[in-house]
Each structure stands twice: as C-alpha cells, then as structure tokens.
Amino acid sequence: LITYQTIYQFTDVSSTADSESEYPEPAQSFIDNLSFTFLDLSIYIPPSCIYPNADFYDKLLGTTVFPFMIVIAIIFIFVLQVIGMKISSSDSVGGVRKRWMSHLNVIIVLLYLILPSVTTVILNTFQCEMIDGESSLSAQLTLTCDGRSSDRRRKWEIYAYLMLTLYPFAVPALCLVLCFVYRKRISPKVDKRGKKLKNIKEQLKARDEDEKLDPIRFLFELYKPDSWWFGIFTLGMRLTQTCALVFLGSSQRPFSSSVAAVVTSIVFMIVQRETNPYLTPADNVLGYVGTWV
Numbered sequence: 001l002i003t004y005q006t007i008y009q010f011t012d013v014s015s016t017a018d019s020e021s022e023y024p025e026p027a028q029s030f031i032d033n034l035s036f037t038f039l040d041l042s043i044y045i046p047p048s049c050i051y052p053n054a055d056f057y058d059k060l061l062g063t064t065v066f067p068f069m070i071v072i073a074i075i076f077i078f079v080l081q082v083i084g085m086k087i088s089s090s091d092s093v094g095g096v097r098k099r100w101m102s103h104l105n106v107i108i109v110l111l112y113l114i115l116p117s118v119t120t121v122i123l124n125t126f127q128c129e130m131i132d133g134e135s136s137l138s139a140q141l142t143l144t145c146d147g148r149s150s151d152r153r154r155k156w157e158i159y160a161y162l163m164l165t166l167y168p169f170a171v172p173a174l175c176l177v178l179c180f181v182y183r184k185r186i187s188p189k190v191d192k193r194g195k196k197l198k199n200i201k202e203q204l205k206a207r208d209e210d211e212k213l214d215p216i217r218f219l220f221e222l223y224k225p226d227s228w229w230f231g232i233f234t235l236g237m238r239l240t241q242t243c244a245l246v247f248l249g250s251s252q253r254p255f256s257s258s259v260a261a262v263v264t265s266i267v268f269m270i271v272q273r274e275t276n277p278y279l280t281p282a283d284n285v286l287g288y289v290g291t292w293v
Contacts, residue, residue: 055142056125057143057152059121060121060124063118064121064122067111081099101211101215111171115238119243122160123164124137124138125156125157172232175216175235176229176232178215178216178219179231185210186213191206219232222279224279237268240264241264272288
C-alpha cells in the first residue's frame with residue numbers, strides 16, 4: 001500500500017502538472033507505464049470504442065456510473081448467497097453477518113482506490129479555457145463551457161455537481177465516520193474482559209481479533225492504534241493534490257500546479273515525520289522517502 005501511494009503520487013504530479021508537455025524519453029514512457037495506478041477504466045476501454053460519437057460527457061457518465069454498477073453487482077451476489085444459504089438450511093445470523101462484512105469490505109476498498117481518478121474526471125467538467133473569445137472545455141475543446149447557451153452543458157454541470165457530493169465528499173466522509181465511530185475498537189485500551197492493555201502489542205492483538213472492524217480494516221491496519229486517522233488523512237491529501245492539479249494545471253499557469261503539488265507533499269511529509277504513524281520503522285522510512293521522491 002505504501003509503495004502504491006508513492007507511485008500514485010509521483011504519477012499524478014508528473015503526468016497532470018503540465019498535460020500539454022512531454023518528458024524526454026525514456027522518462028515519458030516510464031510515466032505512461034505507471035498510468036495503471038489511476039485505476040481509470042477509460043484508459044483501457046475508451047468510450048469511443050463502444051460508441052463512435054462519444055465525447056467527454058460520455059466518459060464522465062461511464063466513469064461515475066460504472067462503480068455503482070459494481071457495487072450493485074456485489075450486493076446482488078450477497079443476496080444470492082444468502083438465498084442459497086436459506087435453501088440449504090445452513091443460514092445463521094453470524095454467517096450472514098460475516099458474508100456481509102466481507103462484501104462490504106470489497107465495496108469500501110473499491111471506492112477508496114478509484115476515488116482520485118473518478119474525482120479527476122468529475123473536476124475536469126469545470127476546467128475551461130478561453131479560445132477566440134469563447135469558453136471551451138479543456139478536456140475536449142469542441143465542447144462549450146457556456147451553460148447559458150447550451151442546455152446540454154447545463155445538465156451535465158448539474159450531474160457533475162451531484163457526483164461531487166457522492167464521490168470526493170461522501171466517500172471520505174463515510175470512511176472518516178466509520179473510523180471515528182470505531183476508534184475505541186481500533187485503538188483499544190481494554191480487552192473484552194475489561195482488562196487494561198499494557199502495550200501496543202496487546203492493543204494490536206485485541207484489534208486483530210475484533211471481527212467488526214473487518215470492513216474498514218485496510219484503512220488502519222498499517223498504522224499504530226493511536227494513528228487510526230492517518231489513512232483518512234492520506235486520502236484527503238490525495239484528493240487535495242488532485243483538485244490542485246486539475247484547477248491549476250492550465251497553460252496560463254504552467255507552474256501553479258507543480259507548486260501546489262509540492263506544497264501538498266511537504267505538508268504530508270511533515271505530518272508523517274512528526275507522527276510516525278506506521279507500525280514498523282521501515283514503513284515510516286519508506287513513506288517518508290517516498291514523499292520526497
């Protein structure tokens with residue numbers, strides 16, 4: 001996970017900071033090969049391959065709807081499994097809950113991983129450039145950004161605002177609420193019998209044995225019990241960096257996005273250095289060096 005975060009941040013900064021320029025070879029090929037970290041399906045299956053007349057708005061629709069389709073499919077599989085358990089008379093409250101926890105974990109991990117790439121596409125809806133006195137969409141200059149003269153543009157703006165509330169706001173808020181609600185379980189002070197836990201090893205053992213934490217375990221399992229918030233902080237910094245690179249990455253401000261990305265990385269690096277949130281010293285060093293890189 002630490003390696004993935006480092007690769008993602010490097011790729012995000014190097015490829016988005018100035019999208020109109022290219023690095024000399026072999027640096028450009030190296031950056032292109034790291035694009036898989038964005039988890040953007042449109043990179044591998046462009047909408048134009050499915051629908052020849054597809055434009056940016058079709059990409060926006062596919063990028064935002066596809067995760068919901070996966071979530072619905074996961075829930076549907078869970079329902080089928082529950083029905084199968086009832087038919088075979090092997091259902092139990094504990095068994096159903098355990099299966100739901102497993103499926104819920106997959107859903108939260110999926111939303112967590114795709115959030116930056118989906119947010120980038122959504123924010124691109126509002127990035128415009130003035131060309132010959134007309135406002136055009138930077139992602140596709142043939143599309144207008146003037147919602148007053150285009151009903152289609154106005155409808156997609158409303159849709160993009162709705163997706164902004166569902167993805168970059170609702171998903172991190174959900175993760176934060178879940179971690180905050182279960183913070184005493186993530187950072188336990190006493191065990192199930194009420195016995196006070198003396199050291200971090202006993203805290204980790206009690207945390208690992210708590211099955212109710214399984215759906216959100218990936219958010220904190222790499223961190224010390226008292227640093228349960230660091231996974232959400234990391235996600236917030238990634239989103240902040242994504243927003244800065246999108247809104248400050250125009251050709252009129254060629255260095256603004258790079259400065260914003262560097263400032264964000266420095267803030268992240270300082271917080272990480274002062275808190276040392278990871279369980280092992282090696283992970284703390286790797287995360288710190290990775291931020292510098």
